[in-house]
Amino acid sequence: MKLAICAGPATTGKTSVLRHMIRKLQDAGDQVAFLKIDVQFAEEDEIFAKEFGIPTRKVYSGELCPDHCNVMVLGDALQWAEKSGANFLLVETAGLCLRCSPYVDGGLGMIVVEATSGTNLPFKIGPMLSLADVAVVTKIDRVSQAEREVFRSRIQDVAPNVKVREVNALYGIGIDPLVDALHNQVDTWDKMLLRGNPPVGTCTICVGKKEIGWQAHFGVVRSLENQNFYRGE
Amino acid sequence: MINTITILGGRSRSGIPEAVERIDLKMGDVVSIVGPTGSGKTTLINDLELFADANTQTGRRVLINGERPPLEYRDNPAMNPIALITQHTTFLSDLPVVDFLTAHAGIRAVKKSQIDEMIQKTLDFANQLTGEPIVLTSRMTELSGGQTRALLIADATIICNTPIVLLDEVENAGINRTRAMELLREYRKVFIFVTHDPRIALLSDYRIVMQGGSITKVLYTNEEERVFSLKVSKLDDLLSAMRDKIRFGERLTTHELEGLA
Numbered sequence: 001m002k003l004a005i006c007a008g009p010a011t012t013g014k015t016s017v018l019r020h021m022i023r024k025l026q027d028a029g030d031q032v033a034f035l036k037i038d039v040q041f042a043e044e045d046e047i048f049a050k051e052f053g054i055p056t057r058k059v060y061s062g063e064l065c066p067d068h069c070n071v072m073v074l075g076d077a078l079q080w081a082e083k084s085g086a087n088f089l090l091v092e093t094a095g096l097c098l099r100c101s102p103y104v105d106g107g108l109g110m111i112v113v114e115a116t117s118g119t120n121l122p123f124k125i126g127p128m129l130s131l132a133d134v135a136v137v138t139k140i141d142r143v144s145q146a147e148r149e150v151f152r153s154r155i156q157d158v159a160p161n162v163k164v165r166e167v168n169a170l171y172g173i174g175i176d177p178l179v180d181a182l183h184n185q186v187d188t189w190d191k192m193l194l195r196g197n198p199p200v201g202t203c204t205i206c207v208g209k210k211e212i213g214w215q216a217h218f219g220v221v222r223s224l225e226n227q228n229f230y231r232g233e
Numbered sequence: 234m235i236n237t238i239t240i241l242g243g244r245s246r247s248g249i250p251e252a253v254e255r256i257d258l259k260m261g262d263v264v265s266i267v268g269p270t271g272s273g274k275t276t277l278i279n280d281l282e283l284f285a286d287a288n289t290q291t292g293r294r295v296l297i298n299g300e301r302p303p304l305e306y307r308d309n310p311a312m313n314p315i316a317l318i319t320q321h322t323t324f325l326s327d328l329p330v331v332d333f334l335t336a337h338a339g340i341r342a343v344k345k346s347q348i349d350e351m352i353q354k355t356l357d358f359a360n361q362l363t364g365e366p367i368v369l370t371s372r373m374t375e376l377s378g379g380q381t382r383a384l385l386i387a388d389a390t391i392i393c394n395t396p397i398v399l400l401d402e403v404e405n406a407g408i409n410r411t412r413a414m415e416l417l418r419e420y421r422k423v424f425i426f427v428t429h430d431p432r433i434a435l436l437s438d439y440r441i442v443m444q445g446g447s448i449t450k451v452l453y454t455n456e457e458e459r460v461f462s463l464k465v466s467k468l469d470d471l472l473s474a475m476r477d478k479i480r481f482g483e484r485l486t487t488h489e490l491e492g493l494a
Binding site: 027116118119137140141142143144145146147149150152153163164165166171172173174176177 | 275278279282283288289290307308310311313316317318319321322323324325326333334336337340341385388389392393395401
């Protein structure tokens with residue numbers, strides 16, 4: 001199983017980027033499963049199921065922080081994708097939190113940002129950008145070449161190890177290298193770790209337990225199948 | 234240094250090999266891409282941006298100076314060969330023009346002293362394309378449509394170091410197109426116009442004709458077209474003079490076309 005986790009602020013084009021990736025993966029004969037994690041509303045799962053005939057799911061994080069929810073359900077989700085016959089799992093996160101990042105070692109971490117969000121954005125978004133493998137910059141046809149270049153150089157300033165890929169997600173221009181990166185991704189394994197340190201807090205994840213899967217956590221947890229429940233003394 | 238960018242033909246959507254097997258875009262060429270909506274212009278741009286190596290849906294290959302470019306070209310966005318200006322492209326910044334251009338020139342200039350020179354050149358270039366001169370202290374968001382377009386083109390030509398500047402249907406932008414085409418020829422770049430404007434097409438060295446996802450032919454502007462282009466430009470000017478009259482509440486008469494004879 002190969003995994004990609006896609007983050008990025010709302011309306012930047014995460015879904016459009018993933019749509020082109022799914023199409024290209026399917027063209028290459030790959031079996032893709034898709035998981036959407038959002039707070040209270042999402043329909044990408046239904047859209048992709050209809051459009052591509054692939055197994056899809058969504059999880060509403062509700063009271064949980066969405067990136068927290070991602071840590072909880074990802075272990076189950078990988079098993080679900082496996083059972084569904086997929087060899088690729090694409091996870092689209094809610095992309096709300098600028099303090100956390102949902103990427104795990106063993107999965108391709110993608111952040112989708114739009115060139116139209118202003119040249120200071122790279123300075124503002126923290127680990128969601130700096131811990132990604134690739135920063136996908138959308139809406140490049142909307143801004144001047146000058147702003148596109150300044151935006152790019154500022155991403156490289158704050159995140160020198162993150163690859164920058166500029167795409168037009170409307171037409172699918174520039175998507176192929178993302179698909180190549182996913183093909184070249186190592187397979188996932190058991191006991192994968194969250195890549196970043198979450199902010200200071202009191203839940204097991206917030207205090208630094210980064211194991212994937214609710215079984216490794218205490219307090220209020222949830223599985224892919226159940227709502228929140230309490231685990232512990 | 235890049236001297237030529239070569240496109241080697243692939244196949245159409247239905248799998249038929251492209252009629253044109255090879256196009257060499259040489260620095261200094263002014264080129265038009267023509268073809269109806271859906272004819273494959275966007276995928277051609279994609280192939281150029283990705284330095285396609287028979288690994289996109291078209292099967293085309295792109296060579297630099299006749300050779301396969303290193304993979305680093307594709308992975309490093311700073312090597313992206315195309316500066317893109319579309320109808321939707323605009324400036325978002327609300328900085329004064331001079332601060333904005335300084336920020337852009339700052340990431341391009343090797344020496345600080347080059348920055349002022351780049352800015353002045355950019356401004357001079359832009360002001361030859363637009364009726365109302367751009368003032369360095371005005372804010373980017375205060376520029377008119379024509380000024381914005383003129384500055385986009387000037388900035389992409391002078392401050393950017395991409396070998397290709399691609400202008401996608403910018404004809405209705407309120408800039409002096411004939412002057413633009415003259416000025417662009419002074420720069421060692423490939424200028425590609427995606428267009429259906431006869432004036433721009435005939436002022437180009439050649440036009441790449443697209444249909445059904447593939448390049449069907451390359452038409453070099455011939456002598457007859459070159460001579461005729463003067464009349465096309467004249468007709469175009471007359472039409473724009475008529476537009477101005479309508480704009481200012483005047484009546485039109487048959488005399489408007491007298492200049493055409």
